[in-house]
Amino acid sequence: MACKEAVVNLHRIGQISLPISSLEQSIIFYRDVLGMRFLFQAPPGLAFFDCDGVRLMLDVPAKSSPETLSSLLYFSVDDIDATCDVLVERGVRFEAKPHLVAKLPDHELWMAFFRDPDRNLLALMCERR
Numbered sequence: 001m002a003c004k005e006a007v008v009n010l011h012r013i014g015q016i017s018l019p020i021s022s023l024e025q026s027i028i029f030y031r032d033v034l035g036m037r038f039l040f041q042a043p044p045g046l047a048f049f050d051c052d053g054v055r056l057m058l059d060v061p062a063k064s065s066p067e068t069l070s071s072l073l074y075f076s077v078d079d080i081d082a083t084c085d086v087l088v089e090r091g092v093r094f095e096a097k098p099h100l101v102a103k104l105p106d107h108e109l110w111m112a113f114f115r116d117p118d119r120n121l122l123a124l125m126c127e128r129r
Contacts, residue, residue: 015055016071018120023047025117026058033090034075051075070120080110080126087114098124 020026023045030049031038036056039048045060056073077083080098088094098112110126 013054015057016073017057017059018071018073019061020058020116020118020120021060022117023058023060029117030056030058033087033092070118072121072123074111074123074125077124077126080112080124083124083126084112098126101125 027047030036036049039050041047047058049056092114095113098110101111102109107127107129112124
């Protein structure tokens with residue numbers, strides 16, 4: 001019997017998992033500092049946030065390792081300079097000021113990188129027309 005070929009549509013991220021060391025510290029950072037909408041907590045050490053329809057799962061692993069790998073999250077913003085200013089006021093330290101990454105035919109791509117309390121790299125990205 002032949003298998004019917006499956007259709008794969010990878011057009012939207014449904015959830016991203018990010019390893020953390022402290023659930024409480026990370027909830028405060030993502031909810032209060034970054035302003036993400038907190039959804040719920042679940043045992044043994046999970047917290048969930050909504051980022052415009054994409055669910056972010058923060059996970060305290062059973063065994064923590066200094067070599068924990070991380071996903072890099074890029075948050076799309078309309079005004080990267082204003083967003084950076086607000087986050088700096090909230091205690092976020094950027095690795096560098098927003099900078100031009102690429103000049104594309106119809107827009108420029110700007111980015112600014114920062115880290116969460118567990119040193120996971122995060123980024124703001126802005127497409128300027």
